[in-house]
Amino acid sequence: xxxxxxxxxxxxxxxxxxxxxxxxxxxxxxxxxxxxxxxxxxxxxxxxxxxxxxxxxxxxxxxxxxxxxxxxxxxxxxxxxxxxxxxxxxxxxxxxxxxxxxxxxxxxxxxxxxxxxxxxxxxxxxxxxxxxxxxxxxxxxxxxxxxxxxxxxxxxxxxxxxxxxxxxxxxxxxxxxxxxxxxxxxxxxxxxxxxxxxxxxxxxxxxxxxxxxxxxxxxxxxxxxxxxxxxxxxxxxxxxxxxxxxxxxxxxxxxxxxxxxxxxxxxxxxxxxxxxxxxxxxxxxxxxxxxxxxxxxxxxxxxxxxxxxxxxxxxxxxxxxxxxxxxxxxxxxxxxxxxxxxxxxxxxxxxxxxxxxxxxxxxxxxxxxxxxxxxxxxxxxxxxxxxxxxxxxxxxxxxxxxxx
Numbered sequence: 001x002x003x004x005x006x007x008x009x010x011x012x013x014x015x016x017x018x019x020x021x022x023x024x025x026x027x028x029x030x031x032x033x034x035x036x037x038x039x040x041x042x043x044x045x046x047x048x049x050x051x052x053x054x055x056x057x058x059x060x061x062x063x064x065x066x067x068x069x070x071x072x073x074x075x076x077x078x079x080x081x082x083x084x085x086x087x088x089x090x091x092x093x094x095x096x097x098x099x100x101x102x103x104x105x106x107x108x109x110x111x112x113x114x115x116x117x118x119x120x121x122x123x124x125x126x127x128x129x130x131x132x133x134x135x136x137x138x139x140x141x142x143x144x145x146x147x148x149x150x151x152x153x154x155x156x157x158x159x160x161x162x163x164x165x166x167x168x169x170x171x172x173x174x175x176x177x178x179x180x181x182x183x184x185x186x187x188x189x190x191x192x193x194x195x196x197x198x199x200x201x202x203x204x205x206x207x208x209x210x211x212x213x214x215x216x217x218x219x220x221x222x223x224x225x226x227x228x229x230x231x232x233x234x235x236x237x238x239x240x241x242x243x244x245x246x247x248x249x250x251x252x253x254x255x256x257x258x259x260x261x262x263x264x265x266x267x268x269x270x271x272x273x274x275x276x277x278x279x280x281x282x283x284x285x286x287x288x289x290x291x292x293x294x295x296x297x298x299x300x301x302x303x304x305x306x307x308x309x310x311x312x313x314x315x316x317x318x319x320x321x322x323x324x325x326x327x328x329x330x331x332x333x334x335x336x337x338x339x340x341x342x343x344x345x346x347x348x349x350x351x352x353x354x355x356x357x358x359x360x361x362x363x364x365x366x367x368x369x370x371x372x373x374x375x376x377x378x379x380x381x382x383x384x385x386x387x388x389x390x391x392x393x394x395x396x397x398x399x400x401x402x403x404x
Contacts, residue, residue: 026041027041028041028042029041029042029043029044030044031044039052039055040055064078141182141183141184141186141187141190141390142182142183142184143180143181143182143183143390143392144180144181144182144183144277144316144317144318145178145179145180145394146178146179146180146181146273146276146277146316147178148175148176148177148178149174149175149276149281150172150173150174150175151172151173151275151276151279151281152170152171152172152173153170153171153173153272153275153276153338153372154167154168154169154170154171154338154372155167155168155170155372156170156283156372157283158282158283158284158285158290159283159285159370159371159372160285160370161367161370162372163373163374165335166335166336166337166338166374167338167372167373167374168338169338169339169340170338170340171338171339171340171342171343172341172342172343173272173276173342173343173344173346174342174343174344174345175272175273175276175344175345176344176345177261177345177393177394178393178394179261179269179273179391179392179393179394180390180391180392180394181269181273181274181277181316181318181389181390181391182389182390182391183313183317183318183319184210184308184309184318184319184320184389185210185211185308185320185324185325185327185387185388185389186210186211186219186222186387186388186389186390187207187208187209187210187211187308188200188203188205188206188207188208188209188210188211189207189208190211191211191214191222192207194222194225194226194229195221195222195225197242198211199211199212199213199214199218199242200212200213201213201384202304202305202384205304205305205306205307206307208307208308208309209305209306209307209308210305210308210320210324210325210387211387211388212305212325212383212384212385212386212387213382213383213384213386214328214382214386214387214388215243215245215379215380215381215382216247216268216328216355216377216379216380216381217238217240217245217246217247217379217380218242218243218245218382219268219328219387219388220235220236220238220245220247220267220268221236221238221241221245221247222388222390223235223236223265223266223267223268223390224236224238224247224265224266226265226266226390227265227266230265230266232264232265232266233250233263233264233265234250234263234265235249235250235258235260235263235265235266235267236248236249236250236267237249237250237251243382249330250263257350259345259347260330260347260391260393261345261347261393262393263393264392264393264395265392266390266391266392267330267390267391267392267393268328268329268330268388268390268391269329269330269389269390269391270329270330270331270346270347270348270391271329271330271331271346271347271348271356271358271374272343272345272346272347273329273391274321274327274329274358274359275358275371275372277316277318277321278314278318278321278322278358278359278371279371280314280315280316280318281315282314282315284371285370285371286322286369286370286371287314287318287321287322287359287369287371288312288313288314288315288318288321288322289312289314292322292323292366292369293311294311294312295311295312295313295314295320295321295322295323296311296320296321296322296323296324296360296369297310297311297320297323297324297362298322298323298360298361298362298363298364298365298366298368298369299362299363299364299365299366300366302323302362303362304362305324305325305362305384305385306324306362308320308324310324311323320359321359321371322359322360322369322370322371323359323360323361323362323364323369324361324362325359325361325362325385325386325387326357326358326359326360326361326364326375326383326385326386326387327357327358327359327386327387327388327389328355328356328357328386328387328388329355329356329357329358330347330348330355330391331347331348331349331355331356332348332349332350332351332352332353332354332355332356333348333352333353333354333355333356333374333376334348334349334352337349353378354376354377354378354379355376355377355378355379356374356375356376357375357376357377357386358373358374358375359373360373361385361386362385363385364385
């Protein structure tokens with residue numbers, strides 16, 4: 001009995017060796033195909049060369065390249081990427097859609113053109129040409145990535161002049177998520193481009209100065225508008241406009257508001273996110289220094305609002321976390337919010353009368369510029385030294401890829 005091996009069959013086919021008539025008289029596996037044309041004449045199911053020319057076990061009509069036995073077997077759209085790794089492996093579909101090898105987050109943007117090919121929700125370069133995290137129409141801002149971290153909030157050893165009422169006890173905090181935070185406070189120029197109107201009262205300071213005189217509701221509405229620009233879900237439910245704007249955290253369902261970390265759109269930072277980023281791994285008095293004048297504009301070195309990035313940033317690359325303009329955060333205020341047992345991913349009470357603001361402003365004392373200092377106002381309050389900066393949760397898929 002003669003059994004043709006795969007290697008011998010291929011050799012005869014490729015080298016053009018002459019086969020005898022006797023080779024065509026044999027059909028050892030009785031599959032109706034002469035031994036000379038059979039990939040494996042001991043297996044009637046392997047398929048004949050006439051239907052599987054490269055003897056890779058895939059019939060010619062289903063094979064991307066029936067002259068090459070190394071082509072992937074499970075590759076319906078014949079783009080060279082296995083189905084398991086392909087974003088769209090439907091037969092006769094467009095192989096240019098991109099496999100995960102070239103479009104790792106399967107957002108339809110090839111890796112070479114994607115600002116972050118591990119995050120399908122991060123704007124791609126067609127929307128964010130300079131990959132700064134802001135949609136192209138709003139280029140000029142910059143987002144800083146802050147990793148998941150553990151730190152202690154409140155009156156730590158590096159603080160002084162602490163407020164006994166709401167900075168104690170010190171509270172261990174674990175932030176289990178990475179997030180983006182604006183490198184600067186939102187500027188007057190950025191606010192006007194997004195909202196189509198100006199809110200600032202100190203407009204003579206110039207377009208690169210922080211927008212101020214915004215209520216908490218106006219700040220939340222700005223983040224919603226930015227999410228709309230980027231095609232992301234909104235983190236707040238808002239109605240009205242201008243001073244009549246009214247916002248609240250978006251509802252996950254009728255009885256529960258969406259937690260900040262569960263929303264992938266732009267939003268205000270939680271109080272814990274703000275302090276963790278301001279500290280940036282250090283127990284300094286102010287955000288980036290023990291000298292207030294090095295990092296912040298306040299009552300001792302300024303008589304007016306100043307353009308952003310005028311002083312040195314902290315270790316995370318964040319400017320004006322201390323001074324220049326106070327900053328709204330997401331949280332409702334409670335003077336008994338800190339617990340010595342510690343918390344994970346806190347975002348303040350469910351209800352309240354005032355929202356937390358942080359960082360101090362150009363009219364503040366040095367003590368109010370401390371990273372641990374807490375202040376609050378009703379969410380309709382506005383003042384020429386009060387602005388905000390934006391935040392955005394980084395989806396967990398991106399964090400997982402970063403870990404590897």
